[in-house]
Amino acid sequence: MTHETTPDPRPSRTPSTLVRGRWVLTAAPDGAATPAVVRDGAVLLQGDRVAEVGTWADLSARHPGAAVRGGPHDVVTPGFVNTHGHFSEGLVTGIASQYTLWEWLHALIDKVNPVMHDAAAHAGTTLQAIQLLRSGVTTANDMFCSDPGTGAPVTPGVVRALDEVGLRGVVSFGSGDADRDFGFDAIAREWDALRGAAEGSRLSTFRVGISVVGRQTPEALERSVAYAAEHGAGVHIHLQEVREEVTATFQRTGRTPVAHCAHEGLFSVPTIAAHCVWVDRDDRALLAEHRVGVAHNPVANMILASGIAPVAELRALGVDVGIGVDGPASNDAQDYLQAMKAAALLARTRELRATAMSAREAFEMATIGGARALRMDEAVGSLEPGKKADVVVLDGDSPALANVHDPYQAVVFVAGSREVKEVWVDGEPSVADGDVVRVDPAEAVRAARPVAERLVAEAGLGRLSALTGGPLDGTERF
Ligand SMILES: [Zn+2]
Structure with missing residues (x-):
């Protein structure tokens, strides 16, 4: 030869x-x-x-x-830019939709968070990333929420899965130390691990996650801002999704969560805030002034009965508003086309006006608007x-x-x-x-099933999940 x-x-x-x-x-x-x-x-x-x-x-x-x-x-x-989601919920979809947000956190998320592990992160992310890709998403802004443990970090499993399926990720880990038995250092360790994984990835970039202001001690909030600034990272946070959050933070700090974040310097780093449903005139002005991007999640806001975000008012002030599907436990479908359609429908229903949001406006929010909200519009959108x-x-x-x-x-x-x-x-x-084309969906499903069963058993979700023999009528309460 x-x-x-x-x-x-x-x-x-x-x-x-x-x-x-x-x-x-x-x-x-x-x-x-x-x-x-x-x-x-x-x-x-x-x-x-x-x-x-x-x-x-x-x-x-x-x-x-x-x-x-x-x-x-x-x-x-x-490609569509999904501005908000939670791969941490990838194995608990179609469950607990009978609860409003704070009940849902208590009944479901607070039970799953302590038992989350790397294999579950990988399996859940793979399932959800496949669905996002199938609905045209090419960039996913994610906040993985779980309790940081003392063992191996959990979130590198997210980056691994995104690289395998071929989905661009903006990955963050959101937790809080208030009234918890772990401290800020445990959160920072998980950030270090996720940041390292993202730096080794072609498709993922790192952001600092903060689940909500009310779950951070004042010291943790200060250190979160410092961590983001030190590493040149943006922040991904939930802000004013429900009225209870606004009231609780106001009672504790004398300010709304938006005003508190502005006061504490959080908005000095690029910030994307999910929801912003219960924002008043002053909050909206602060979001515009500090160029905070907003992730609007119409389907999740309807499922959890949280309310309707004032998207038109925010956009009129020049706030960059993108569209998110939100987590697979709160939406529950990871279907971006569905979320984009719902954004237009909800705007029209809110104002009882068919011109309240045109198809072109919804499309632009789903693409370049989301990219601007993430300050990635130089590269994508x-x-x-x-x-x-x-x-x-x-x-x-x-x-x-x-x-x-x-x-x-x-x-x-x-x-x-x-x-x-x-x-x-x-x-x-x-x-x-x-x-x-880069992974076998059937194999991803097979791999995820035993991991989900283990997670449900360890989280003690027996009364909510049919996987472990729970009721099937969706009416189980506390
Ligand atoms: Zn969320």
Whole structure:
């Protein structure tokens, strides 16, 4: 055999890919060099970046050697930015929805948190990341919530799972030391472990998590801000999800949680706040003044009966508002298209006005709005040259998208997860032909089942979970 003289019969690695669509929705701002909508368009991907956006006729003529994905009837969009979620709830979905938030924390989350471990983090994250990808998410901002133990850290399992499935992560660990038997140092140890895992990952970046202000001692809040500043990290926190939280913090500090965070210097680091349902005029002004991003979670807010966030008022003040699915125990589906649709529906129902949120506004919140809220809009959130190649292709040959009269309405109101045909993350396919390609979903399900049974048994969820023989009518109370 003389390899030197025999040409390699395998095709060389294609240097570029053209993703084609009847509609390319770029989420580029008005006035940008890239138009917001390209009819009969294409996106040229080179390596991990978007290289060009233009018409199919032009790009295909100039790049005849590029591989072609998508098709002449498809809808091409930026990957969706999920601005809030909890992979820590990945093994406890469809449970305890009979409770409002604080009851739900007591009945479910406070029982799961002490017994969480790395294998459960990995198994739960894998299940949920698969579902997020199938609904077009390419960036997931997560807050893993559990009690930090003295044993091995838990959260590296999240980063490992995201790298395996091919989903970009903004990973944080949120806990609190108030009235608990562990101290801040235990929380910081978990942050160190998660930060180290993220630094070793191509797709994940680290943020400091704070579950809620009320679960932090004053010293812990101060040290959290210092930790974020020291490591150049942003913060991911829940703020004013329910009225009880506002009242409790006001009684303790004399300020609302938003005002308390501003006073304590938290907003001196880039902060994304989940929910902001019960924010008054002063709170809203503070969020705008400090450029705090807001993650709006319409489905979870409805399931837990928390209320309706004043999204229009926040946006009018210039606050960057993105959309989140929230955790799989509080939503409970990890379906981003469902959450995006719910955002538009809830805004319209709140104001009894069909123009309260247009399909285009919901789409922009789901893409570039979420990226801005995370201060990642230089890299993701729109299809513009130089940005990361995070792309979604919706199947224009599906019955749902056979006749697209308005591409924004088609994406926001018509498309479901089954229309998600391809998802590219960082220039590589994570979903092809409608399913994930980098892991075997059936194997992920098989692996997760015994881990979930063990978690439910150790957490003592017998009265809530049918996995351990609980009742099945969803009415079990304390
Ligand atoms: Zn949450």
